[in-house]
Each structure stands twice: as structure tokens, then as C-alpha cells.
Amino acid sequence: MTTTHDPAHPVDDLYPIGDVARRTGLSVSAIRFYSDEDIVAATHLTPAGHRLYGIEAIARLDFIRTMRELGTGLEQIRRVLAGEATLHYVLAEHLDVVERQESDLRARRAVLRALVREQDPGRRIGLLGKLVAMPDAERERLVEGFWQEVSADLTADDAARLGSLRPRLPADPTAAQLEAWTTLADLVQDPAFRAATRSYLQETYATWPGAAIGAAPVQDLISSAGQDVVPKLMAAHAAGLSADDPHARGLAAQLVHQTAAALGASLDDELWERLAAGFPQVDRIAHESLHDPGYTATHGRYLALVATINGAAPPDAELEAASAPGAAGAPGHLSTLGPWLSEAILAAHRSDTRA
Numbered sequence: 001m002t003t004t005h006d007p008a009h010p011v012d013d014l015y016p017i018g019d020v021a022r023r024t025g026l027s028v029s030a031i032r033f034y035s036d037e038d039i040v041a042a043t044h045l046t047p048a049g050h051r052l053y054g055i056e057a058i059a060r061l062d063f064i065r066t067m068r069e070l071g072t073g074l075e076q077i078r079r080v081l082a083g084e085a086t087l088h089y090v091l092a093e094h095l096d097v098v099e100r101q102e103s104d105l106r107a108r109r110a111v112l113r114a115l116v117r118e119q120d121p122g123r124r125i126g127l128l129g130k131l132v133a134m135p136d137a138e139r140e141r142l143v144e145g146f147w148q149e150v151s152a153d154l155t156a157d158d159a160a161r162l163g164s165l166r167p168r169l170p171a172d173p174t175a176a177q178l179e180a181w182t183t184l185a186d187l188v189q190d191p192a193f194r195a196a197t198r199s200y201l202q203e204t205y206a207t208w209p210g211a212a213i214g215a216a217p218v219q220d221l222i223s224s225a226g227q228d229v230v231p232k233l234m235a236a237h238a239a240g241l242s243a244d245d246p247h248a249r250g251l252a253a254q255l256v257h258q259t260a261a262a263l264g265a266s267l268d269d270e271l272w273e274r275l276a277a278g279f280p281q282v283d284r285i286a287h288e289s290l291h292d293p294g295y296t297a298t299h300g301r302y303l304a305l306v307a308t309i310n311g312a313a314p315p316d317a318e319l320e321a322a323s324a325p326g327a328a329g330a331p332g333h334l335s336t337l338g339p340w341l342s343e344a345i346l347a348a349h350r351s352d353t354r355a
Helices: 017-024 028-036 055-069 074-081 087-117 121-131 136-150 156-162 175-189 191-205 216-227 229-238 246-263 269-290 299-310 317-323 334-354
Strands: 051-053
Touching (some): 017 028, 017 051, 017 055, 028 051, 028 055, 051 055, 055 074, 074 087, 136 191, 156 191, 175 191, 175 299, 229 334, 246 334, 269 334
């Protein structure tokens, strides 16, 4: 604190603490506090002990008021004023905190809305007891920790792909979504569920044939074919085209060529025959995979809960419908599509051989 008169600051250019309070919007006690803490010292102290402040000190106090209104901590402000940190760094640091708080508040608002709508007092109390036991941000961290543990045996690409679906509680959730949210939080904390899920993912995706299917070229093929060739083949089948139709043969040949490139395999008779022999089995394989106890108790359980939380259809819904035994023979069902694709591949190969 300045205790003697500074010629660089004529007394006429200094302001008593009451004027400073009116100029800055700070209370007199707050200004005294900042001075006593050596954050913004008075520019001059009169013989009678009155504090006077110059324009620079007033500007610093005005800066403190603005930062405090933003919720910035006093230690952060002190670092900026002392030159120990840049204003940009502190503001970015504070923005990160505010955004996390905003996310937490939105989640809490969603929970409260759903609880207010719930008419059953017993159910409301049960949900409330589960929800208040853990902050929503902590639930999100649990999901992240869960995926880090269960995907430890997988490649980075497989881990990112399989763990990409995350729960996002909507702004106005239903009681069912809240229940799914709390159930998921309980599951991802359960050591037995974690161990079972890790074991299932390791067995399915880190060993043959899952490891080969999870390779980047094969995944690229699945993605590109799933968006281009396969939908066209399904449309041709649904339209009633014969497997020997030139359009169907052309699409089938395109699928085989893409598969060979992805696998790094020779485009020989054996590959054509292997693919043709494999497609009639997709109906059985898909149904067995979807109902594998290891899947339904682990990864499938996770995916079903996340779909409920996110208000989306279960990710396996279309495949389930296409492979359901009761719908066998229906248009688009794998039991009819698979054999048709097999015939189209063989027809394309015969045509290619004759050419």
C-alpha cells in the first residue's frame, strides 16, 4: 500500500474510497479487503489514514468486479493482476469450469422434470433415492471408465467403434429413461459385469475371426458396402429381380470385387464360391449372434439400455426383424435374401468366366 504522496499521482487525480465504490459498483468493505490482501493497493494514504485511488487502481478494481461476476476465483484474479497468468488462459480455464457446471445443471433439470411428472409416489421416491446418490457428471465418468477397462484387449479402432454409443439423457426424460440411466450406472460399476463384458469383447473381437473382421480394411468395406452396394442389392431383391438379372449380377460382382480388395485376397474361383456358400448362412448366424447369452448379458445389455436412455430404437432392431424365425420367407428376410445373393454371385461369376 502506498503510504506517501507520489508526485506522479497528484492528489487532485485521486479519489476517496466512497467515490471508487460508486464508480466500480464494489462495496467499500470489498475495496478495503482487496487493499488489505495486496490485490489492489490504495494509490495514496493521507496523513489521516484515508485511502485514495488513482485511475489505474480503479480500472483494476473494475476488472476484479467483472471477473467476480463471472464467478472467477480470487486466486485466479490475483495471478492475472500479478502477471503470473494471461487473461486469456484464465478466461479459458474458467469457461471450461462454467461449461461443466452448465452440463451438470441441464442434467439435474432433466431429472427434476421427470420426477415432477412421475405420478406414483413410491416409484418417485425409488428413483430419487438412486439419482441423488451420484452426480450426473459422475455417471458419465463411470461410463468412460467402463469402456477403458472392457476394451483393454481390443485395438484402438475396435475400442472406438464399439464404445462410440454413449448415453445422452434428454432434456425432458421419461421415468423409463431415468430408470435405464440408473440401471446402466449400477451395471458399469459392477465388477462381474465389467469382467463378463471384457471377456465377451475379447473373445468376439480380439480372436479369429473377429480380429480379422475388425481390421480397418474390412470395416471400411462393411461401411461402404452397407451404404452403397448392399442396399442396392436388397432393393433389387425386394423388387423381384431374378438373381440372374444383369443388374443383380453387376451389383453382386461389385460386392465380390470390394470384398477381395478389403481382404487382400485373389479374385479366384475359390473366393467366388466361398462367398456364394456363405450368404445362405447369414440368417442363421445373425439370429444366433443376436441371441448369444454372452452378448445379451453384456454388450447387448449395454446397447439396449443406452438406446432406451437416448430415446432411440435398439441398434439390433432391424437385424432382429430381418432374421426372426417367425418372419422367414417374408420380403427382405435374410432367409430369402441370403440364397438370392448366393445365386446372384454365382451368376455373376459364370457371366464373368464366359466373358
